[in-house]
Amino acid sequence: MITLKDVHFSYANNIEALKGISLTINDGDFIAIMGQNGAGKTTFIKHFNGLLKPSSGTVHVNGVETTKTSVAMLARNIGFVFQNPDNQLFSETVEDEIAFALKNFGFDKETIEKRVTWALDFLSLTQYRKTSPFLLSGGERKRVALASVLAWDPETLVLDEPTIGQDHEQKEKLRQFIMQLQAKKKTVVMVTHDVEFVSECNPRVILIRDGKIVADGIAKDILTNSKLLKESSIVLPQIAQIFTKLSPLGLPADIIDLDEAETVILSKAKKEA
């Protein structure tokens, strides 16, 4: 469980990035954090593992205040995948990159081998096992960063823009994996601009604007609120855009799911016929 109480944070240049954030993330939550560029999303999640400590207010992770422990201790429970994989990759081969944290955590050789093989396979990277991560494409490097965290199976997963550079198939795999983690009661927090991905995943959505939380609710409510989204420089997902335009037909406006969209339109067509 992660609890933030009235968290303020200012960078050295006195720019206040967080202006009083209070939030509880329970074990097993699946949360998407959204908001425009510069809203404070990345600053916010960096408080979860003590990379940043609040200027005022408190952050507790599993009951421990982040100012009273080390990033290394916090890192044992929280796996971070950063926005830009180049800030995170450093090993000579993809395999070493994925094994790095496992070795640090003192897993035995056999377990490391098993986990690395699993992660390579899961993220379609097996053919690059012995390749330098820096020879891979942007989308592939992002998957190496993801693999290196998924491999050690953290209790809480924090993903900053996990879908950048990923094709449809990889995104669908990631979605299914997050659903599996949900079934295991693991906590997943992702920062994302990808409204289509959010509408497919259906998480709790937290909208941050100018260092404050301006909305916290289910995806269906937030992603169909065009005024709220526009103020955060977010566009409606495509299905919600369609139903906004269809408002003269008297159909429900809060639809983000493709199958639901089909059902609603077909039943309308039947009535008209």
Place this chain on the structure above:
Amino acid sequence: MSIIEISDLVYTYPGASKPSIDGLSLNIEKGDFVLITGPSGCGKTSLCRTFNGLIPHFYSGELKGQIIVAGQNISGKKTFDLAKHVGLVFQNPENQLFALSVEKDVAFGLENLGMSRDEMRKRVDWALNLAGIYDLRERSPHEVSGGQQQRVAIASVLAMQPEIIVLDEPTSFLDPLSAERIFEVIYKLNQEQGITVVLVEHRLDLTVKYANHLVVMDKGKICFEGNPRDLLCNEEISRIGVGIPKATLLYKKLKAAGFDINKQIPLSSDEIADQLLKVLRP
């Protein structure tokens, strides 16, 4: 008139065991808006690097086949000669920014062309405004956010007013509304000034409506190309992992259920909503 002609291109990076581009031919007409998509690692970025000669001049490696850009064979041309014709916006903006201020970064290419100070000032301001970063002009490009860096990279290329703009996932760090604005600016330059645009994107829901030529790549080859509407009807392209826009998917689902709203396959939410309103309005 063709502005880019690639024939039988095979390219292997130094030290790589197999080619990244593996027998690819492509013809791009002047004024086209080309959208290139395909699974990550299929060779999209490598292909972009050939358009201004970064491949093979900077990356070296082994290149076979022929690439003609703006009437010139790139094998005999230096990247800085090609830069007058082709502007490239990289996937990772950090790889292309280096100056002490945003406006110096945007002015850099123009200085190299030997442009007059007044003209340069005008061009730089024009590009900064188009990219929505005029207020950031005195900041260091390394202090601004990832999304803002992408705008700086885009402004630097726009300032050059090249004949061809090549953009490799140029808005991946931007919030959706900012991304849409950038795409609109690029589309406008394409429509009004006839600038040829080559855009690499996974997110067809945001971009396919602008394109008149869609290229789907897989494993270093082109597997489908043509008119976006025709291609999105093709079931094969979803099997490669191409993300079909939800508007198009909804249309297909309705059609499969026996409710055919139009002959023309929609590419955007506006198109399908208009079709539905016509059919369903009492």
